[in-house]
Amino acid sequence: MEQATPERTPVFQAERVSKQFGSVVALADVDLDLYPGEIVGILGDNGAGKSTFVKIAAGVHQPSRGTIRFDGKPVRFRSAWDARRAGIEAVHQDLGLVDSMSIARNFFLGAELKRGPLLDLRRMRRETIRLLTEIGLGNLRDVGQDVSRLSGGERQAISIGRAVAFERKLLILDEPTSALSVQETEKVFEYIRMAKRNGLAVLVIMHNLVQVAAIADRFVVFWHGRKAGDFPNTGQSERELSEYILLGRPASGEPASFQHLPAAGGRAGDGTHR
């Protein structure tokens, strides 16, 4: 929260990123910087372009135009695997876990520990326990059990824990709390804050504005494929936020809440400069 990194070098930069599917423009000229140790809530109606953007960041889609910089270097992810290798962990709605496999095998999936040609299952188990405990996710049970036995919150814990343990730099969470109880949501927020304390930039998509307002440091609003707003979370009301999402700008008469807005590319966010 207050431990904003002094140098403020963005870990992830999108520069005029556009995406077209056939003749449909899903994303147009989006600029967005993400800094280590901040949680950015992406807001926008269905079809506003937020999940297209997130999928580009995660390597699932490739931008039609524009540049992505990661750690200052221009990158071109050809797959989700590329992005992950570079240090971007995306947790999609289905959580990316394999139900029929153990916690430890899930934790190291795609990055298995080996001993000679064989899996080092013992070390994988031990390391999973150590890492999950070390990063504050110590409320899990036997790591040899199948993931199918875990609750929604525990699954989030593993996914987020994996991002922290493997020192990813950007964590993307797509509706991390949509299927969770209030209590579990609170726990998952703890895990997200833990990721932030560990210096990760966190990008969250949540439909529930009350929830996203409780966790985000900054909001980015997408509207009709453009970035329509980019402002710190200063306690705007749910109504203010939802009007912004609908209109692509603050509703007239209430721009005061959004005055911290750094010019949103001068394109769609003009209403905020008054």
Add this chain to the structure above:
Amino acid sequence: MADTRGGVHGAKSPAGQPAAEPGGVVGQQPPSPAPLAPGTAAGWVPRLAGIAAGAARQRESGIILAGIIIFIIFSITSGGQFDTASTWGTIVGSAAELGIVTVGVAMLMVGGDFDLSVGANFAFSALVMAIMTQHGYPVLAGLVVAAAIGAGIGLLNAFATLYFDIPSFVATLGTWLLWSGITLVVAGGATITVFSSSAVLRVLGGPLFGQFSFEGVWWLVIAIVIGVVLHRTVFGNWVFAVGGRRQAAYEAGVRVARTRTLNFVVCGLLAALAGAVTLGHLSSMAESYGTYYQLYAIAAAVVGGCALYGGRGSIFGAVIGSVILSMLDTGLILSGVSTYWYQAVVGIIVVLAVAMHTRVGRLIRGGGE
């Protein structure tokens, strides 16, 4: 490949977090009764109890019990002919022929795919080997060609499935008919007999001692190798992941297409090796020898605990499943029941086994590694 960037050891930890105990368990829950839990009481009684509890949690425990029951029943009904070494030589031999196929089919099923062409593959590759031997080529050359054909058929299955992006069940339904058709074109319905005293043929399927043949040895070797591959290597981990949840596997960086392709190739290769071993045993081969092998292999895998929808199963279970099917075959004959009943009984056993695995699975889900 697997790139951890050293992060595993360098995880940044916030101060004040307790270090993990080495116990195998995190948090409040009591330790699991898995045999791995160290430090739980000294002395062998609780340790044995732990091992027994761990074993009971395994998916295969029920089917082993069922196998023992079947064994006891046949021992009684056969009037003492069933539990003899020579009978078991026969059982292991025929279990091996099916079992080598089943090992590949089981691993493929764990990965979420099917291969209905293994029976045709088995007959075609072994027939080519038999014909080559007939024409005076060295048996070893025939074996290499047969293996290449088997692997090639597997590769073709992978191509048909992945390139056209269709269910492997359908793709291999097509290749099954394709290869059994080609086999009929090449050999007709004839049985091709090999007259050769080649040591290679003998080591493939010839007698070992008593009624035991080399077939069982190859089966054991293959089952151990594939078992290690499936349960203890990165590839095997990826097979489980691909079969368990393909999308999640892909997102985790698993090379899904590569994993599935290799799995098809291994399955095809093993079908051909089963054919070669059988040729070594019988010195003859015909198109009809492989008929229904694909279905019996799936049945054996399912009886041994492989999930039809992928993600679960073991080579050990596949081996047990093959033994059970083979026991039924021989046991029915020795009990004076017509072999025609074999299919019917296998059908019942398959349904009961799946019902049992499903129930036991629900009870013990989480049974771990």
